[in-house]
Amino acid sequence: MIDTFIRHSEHQGAMSFKVEVIEKISALITAAFGLVAALAWNGAIQELFKLIFGDQSTLAAMLVYAIAVTIIAVIATIWIGRAAAKAKDEGKPAAK
Incomplete structure (x- = not known):
């Protein structure tokens, strides 16, 4: 056993x-x-x-690029997170 x-x-x-x-x-x-x-x-x-x-490789141009990409990434992450939460809630059975 x-x-x-x-x-x-x-x-x-x-x-x-x-x-x-x-x-x-x-x-x-x-x-x-x-x-x-x-x-x-x-x-x-x-x-x-x-x-x-234009073709600017100055520090200021790189910072503007980095800030813009960061803002876009944060907004996209929030948007995708909300969409995932909504889809998850739709998959749950309704409470009685």
Whole structure:
């Protein structure tokens, strides 16, 4: 009986470890794709700034770029968070 319990516990531990490894790899791959997308957007936004403001590589121009991108990122993060919360609430059963 104890042997059965130990084998079951070892099996559960191995499955739990396997699931945890898969979840971590999934998170890392997702983060990697996010970084690639961020770098692509960074290049596109830099070119847009060059088109609008000219080829300025001064500290002031870089600060304006960094501030603008930060503001856009904050607004997008808030917007996406609200959309995710709304979708999550829509998936819940109605309270009686």
